[in-house]
Amino acid sequence: MMYFDSSQRISAFSGMALIVLMQIESGEVLKTVVLAGLGGISSYLFTLAVKFLLIRFRKKFK
Structure with missing residues (x-):
């Protein structure tokens, strides 16, 4: 079996x-x-949209 050192x-x-x-x-x-x-x-924009929608739905159903 051949062993390779770090330089190889x-x-x-x-x-x-x-x-x-x-x-x-x-x-x-x-x-x-x-x-x-x-x-x-x-x-990034999709994440912001989902975050906005989740906040809006949470406020609506409280």
Whole structure:
């Protein structure tokens, strides 16, 4: 069985990361950032809407 020390693990991980980064196109990164931002904003707004509705229903049924 082969054992890898930390420098070999770091080297292997760095090589894989470099290969992955070279395969990514800049347009894909921009699209991913925009979609992640839209997802975060929509999630936040939905949470605010649900919170508002819960407060409103609790006041109505008290």
